[in-house]
Amino acid sequence: MTDTCNKIVAANVEKLPEITEFIEGCADQFGLDSKKKFGLLIAVEEAFVNVCNYSSPDRKGRIEVLCDRVDDALVVEILDSGSPFNVLSLPDPDTSLDIADREIGGLGGYFIRKFSDSVSYRRRNDQNVLRLVVNRSSSTGRL
Amino acid sequence: MPIQTSKETTALIVTITGKMDALTAPEYEKKFSELIAEGEISFIVDFEQVDYISSAGLRVLLATAKRVKAVNGKLLLANITGVVKDVFEISGFCTLFPTHDSVASALSASLG
Numbered sequence: 001m002t003d004t005c006n007k008i009v010a011a012n013v014e015k016l017p018e019i020t021e022f023i024e025g026c027a028d029q030f031g032l033d034s035k036k037k038f039g040l041l042i043a044v045e046e047a048f049v050n051v052c053n054y055s056s057p058d059r060k061g062r063i064e065v066l067c068d069r070v071d072d073a074l075v076v077e078i079l080d081s082g083s084p085f086n087v088l089s090l091p092d093p094d095t096s097l098d099i100a101d102r103e104i105g106g107l108g109g110y111f112i113r114k115f116s117d118s119v120s121y122r123r124r125n126d127q128n129v130l131r132l133v134v135n136r137s138s139s140t141g142r143l
Numbered sequence: 144m145p146i147q148t149s150k151e152t153t154a155l156i157v158t159i160t161g162k163m164d165a166l167t168a169p170e171y172e173k174k175f176s177e178l179i180a181e182g183e184i185s186f187i188v189d190f191e192q193v194d195y196i197s198s199a200g201l202r203v204l205l206a207t208a209k210r211v212k213a214v215n216g217k218l219l220l221a222n223i224t225g226v227v228k229d230v231f232e233i234s235g236f237c238t239l240f241p242t243h244d245s246v247a248s249a250l251s252a253s254l255g
Binding site for chain 2: 013014017020035041042046048049095098099100102104107108110
């Protein structure tokens with residue numbers, strides 16, 4: 001991959017397959033192994049769905065996904081013009097609770113952190129920008 | 144929807160194929176709700192042909208488990224392997240649910 005690739009879709013969960021296909025293509029072109037690719041797909045899905053549900057719940061917004069190669073890492077940025085929303089600000093779920101006490105939800109932000117080698121959020125030009133970095137090598141990955 | 148059911152004496156075997164993601168999860172949740180409404184309370188979910196699961200898929204399992212637990216039912220999982228197993232381990236769902244290496248093993252456990 002030599003250039004930045006991007007994909008723009010409506011902020012609607014029904015567009016998830018288009019995003020998945022785009023990320024798979026970028027990951028394959030970059031040469032990410034199957035486990036790292038699987039983790040990246042989960043992280044991007046969680047981020048995409050969070051924007052659809054919280055940042056642009058009226059489904060009128062658009063989401064842009066950028067893929068770029070920086071040194072030996074694949075960098076994915078998810079941009080939206082919705083309300084300021086930092087999915088990374090959500091607390092981790094308590095993974096030790098049993099079925100009765102375990103809350104439904106709360107895993108999205110956790111998976112974004114767990115399946116990326118690094119992740120950051122910022123507002124840029126009135127947009128939410130979530131940046132995920134996945135290294136080619138598995139040394140720092142969780143999978 | 145890629146979901147098949149097979150009735151055994153002690154449980155309903157639910158075989159899922161493909162992805163359990165944010166797009167497909169609502170369909171699965173609806174199906175489980177229908178099955179519970181029909182009186183099913185013990186399920187064995189066969190994951191052999193599931194190749195992807197995100198938090199949306201896990202939420203369906205947890206919501207269903209809470210409902211069947213409330214009526215003294217069971218939700219057992221079988222054939223969770225590979226990358227799907229990694230997701231279960233990271234999320235703590237491996238300890239949350241009884242998991243089995245095969246449907247036969249889960250069926251034996253459902254007798255108890």
